[in-house]
Amino acid sequence: MNQVESNHSRTAVCTEKKENTDKLSSKYNCPIEATLDLIGGKYKSIILWHLTNGTLRFNELSKVIPQATPKMLTQQLRELENDGLVNRVVYPVIPPKVEYSLTDFGKSIIPILDSMCTWGTRYLRDFKCD
Amino acid sequence: MNQVESNHSRTAVCTEKKENTDKLSSKYNCPIEATLDLIGGKYKSIILWHLTNGTLRFNELSKVIPQATPKMLTQQLRELENDGLVNRVVYPVIPPKVEYSLTDFGKSIIPILDSMCTWGTRYLRDFKCD
DNA sequence: CCGTATCCGCCCGGATACTG
DNA sequence: CAGTATCCGGGCGGATACGG
Numbered sequence: 001m002n003q004v005e006s007n008h009s010r011t012a013v014c015t016e017k018k019e020n021t022d023k024l025s026s027k028y029n030c031p032i033e034a035t036l037d038l039i040g041g042k043y044k045s046i047i048l049w050h051l052t053n054g055t056l057r058f059n060e061l062s063k064v065i066p067q068a069t070p071k072m073l074t075q076q077l078r079e080l081e082n083d084g085l086v087n088r089v090v091y092p093v094i095p096p097k098v099e100y101s102l103t104d105f106g107k108s109i110i111p112i113l114d115s116m117c118t119w120g121t122r123y124l125r126d127f128k129c130d
Numbered sequence: 131m132n133q134v135e136s137n138h139s140r141t142a143v144c145t146e147k148k149e150n151t152d153k154l155s156s157k158y159n160c161p162i163e164a165t166l167d168l169i170g171g172k173y174k175s176i177i178l179w180h181l182t183n184g185t186l187r188f189n190e191l192s193k194v195i196p197q198a199t200p201k202m203l204t205q206q207l208r209e210l211e212n213d214g215l216v217n218r219v220v221y222p223v224i225p226p227k228v229e230y231s232l233t234d235f236g237k238s239i240i241p242i243l244d245s246m247c248t249w250g251t252r253y254l255r256d257f258k259c260d
Numbered sequence: 261c262c263g264t265a266t267c268c269g270c271c272c273g274g275a276t277a278c279t280g
Numbered sequence: 281c282a283g284t285a286t287c288c289g290g291g292c293g294g295a296t297a298c299g300g
Binding site for chain 1: 262265
């Protein structure tokens with residue numbers, strides 16, 4: 001049996017359905033690609049992670065992600081909002097106040113963020129902070 | 131106390147060291163950024179995941195990641211190799227044979243890949259394959 | 261304060277052709 | 281088979297200025 005085709009029992013769930021829902025599922029050869037479509041954006045997982053501790057306002061996010069320009073931050077936040085991962089609440093006050101938080105769906109990816117954080121922390125400690 | 135600065139006890143490990151190793155650590159405001167530097171490339175986590183089941187040859191990777199051109203696949207593999215995540219073994223035979231596999235360091239990120247895969251599978255099942 | 265609008269450089273990444 | 285070489289277009293993303 002061919003090694004390439006026999007690999008990855010973990011994709012079985014999706015590949016089995018490939019015949020039924022060709023248009024949607026044929027897009028991905030593995031579930032990770034679907035995940036990346038949602039959180040693969042340049043600042044998305046960083047944004048999400050900063051929101052795991054609670055609600056943040058726009059310029060609070062700006063401060064903890066200084067490398068992201070307002071344009072980029074807005075763009076990524078809008079995509080996250082459209083994909084149902086974050087809530088955007090506008091308070092009609094002056095000066096304006098907008099709060100971002102994780103939806104329940106957004107909270108479901110916390111395990112991914114945690115594993116990335118855990119690994120990154122260890123990596124920085126063992127290889128970069130000597 | 132300021133909300134922004136008081137957030138994220140999980141980054142404490144790194145932020146504490148910021149004064150000591152300014153050049154290296156000041157690059158990141160959170161560990162996730164370090165992780166993304168290594169596996170944030172366009173096809174990197176997909177490549178790594180396909181290698182979790184064992185060694186694969188170049189054109190086996192091509193088949194499971196058809197959207198990646200040979201150029202892109204090579205580039206991403208070289209970066210993964212330079213970062214110590216994958217092994218590249220060249221067999222001096224004709225026709226050529228090159229095998230890619232995870233290093234021990236590369237295997238250490240499997241938890242991340244697993245969580246991404248688990249989440250992606252559930253997402254596809256619950257929202258895309260109806 | 262929270263964005264949008266506009267301009268624009270750059271490089272990511274695809275297509276194609278070619279080699280050891 | 282496992283890549284390189286070359287060209288090139290599109291869009292990512294930065295800088296700046298402005299608006300509600």
